[in-house]
Amino acid sequence: MSGIRENIAAVRQRMAAAAERAGRSGEEILLVGASKMNGAEACREAIAAGIDALGENRVQELLEKDAQGAYEGAPLHFIGHLQRNKVRQIVGRVDLIHSVSSLELLEEIQKQAEKRGVVQRILLEVNVGGEESKSGFAPEDTLAAAERAAALPNLSVEGLMTIPPIQTEPHGNLPYFEKIYRLYIDIGQKVYDNKLKYLSMGMSDDFEDAIAAGATVVRVGSAIFGMRHYTT
Numbered sequence: 105m106s107g108i109r110e111n112i113a114a115v116r117q118r119m120a121a122a123a124e125r126a127g128r129s130g131e132e133i134l135l136v137g138a139s140k141m142n143g144a145e146a147c148r149e150a151i152a153a154g155i156d157a158l159g160e161n162r163v164q165e166l167l168e169k170d171a172q173g174a175y176e177g178a179p180l181h182f183i184g185h186l187q188r189n190k191v192r193q194i195v196g197r198v199d200l201i202h203s204v205s206s207l208e209l210l211e212e213i214q215k216q217a218e219k220r221g222v223v224q225r226i227l228l229e230v231n232v233g234g235e236e237s238k239s240g241f242a243p244e245d246t247l248a249a250a251e252r253a254a255a256l257p258n259l260s261v262e263g264l265m266t267i268p269p270i271q272t273e274p275h276g277n278l279p280y281f282e283k284i285y286r287l288y289i290d291i292g293q294k295v296y297d298n299k300l301k302y303l304s305m306g307m308s309d310d311f312e313d314a315i316a317a318g319a320t321v322v323r324v325g326s327a328i329f330g331m332r333h334y335t336t
């Protein structure tokens with residue numbers, strides 16, 4: 105037994121408890137299974153156990169597993185670093201791209217979505233820690249990016265996503281989550297008529313703090329699928 109079903113149930117319980125502490129309901133928070141490095145069988149098990157969506161990081165891996173029927177029955181999200189030349193391979197196939205991190209990517213997604221005659225749902229990724237090694241809009245540039253995106257007809261911006269810097273202290277990410285929550289509310293008011301609905305933040309080690317700060321989507325990998333074994 106892989107334990108995926110039990111792990112999802114345990115994560116849901118922790119989500120519900122964290123939501124309750126914040127005066128919210130766990131049912132309003134989307135659980136995305138971060139299934140990188142896990143095979144099609146594990147993805148199907150997670151879907152059978154009621155995961156809300158699966159999220160992949162690499163276009164190549166996503167296409168291979170998609171061809172094996174890994175995602176049948178659940179929405180598919182793209183959550184990893186996206187290269188411009190790979191955009192056309194996922195536009196119109198994935199339900200939501202979490203990781204739109206530059207104006208060039210916005211333009212390329214618009215172009216490919218227009219070609220296919222679809223509206224692509226996206227989130228804007230914010231580099232909340234200002235880290236060189238991470239992609240994403242600087243917090244102070246995100247409002248301008250949202251305004252630009254709002255003018256592109258084949259894009260639907262539905263919220264923000266962030267990955268804070270790695271922390272060593274417990275609850276170290278909380279201030280970062282709170283900062284992006286404020287940005288999400290501000291941009292929602294100024295550009296989207298308060299209609300943004302997805303704030304994607306929190307992973308296996310910190311999703312409870314993300315929920316405390318207002319996350320509506322958490323992306324959980326190892327707490328569902330077990331530790332990943334990196335071979336290279």
Ligand SMILES: *Cc1c(COP(=O)(O)O)cnc(C)c1O
Pocket residue numbers: 138140161183184267306307308309323324325326327
């Ligand atoms: C892998 C990954 C996750 C999940 O990480 P865990 O720590 O395994 O829960 C979430 N978001 C992104 C973008 C990821 O790449």
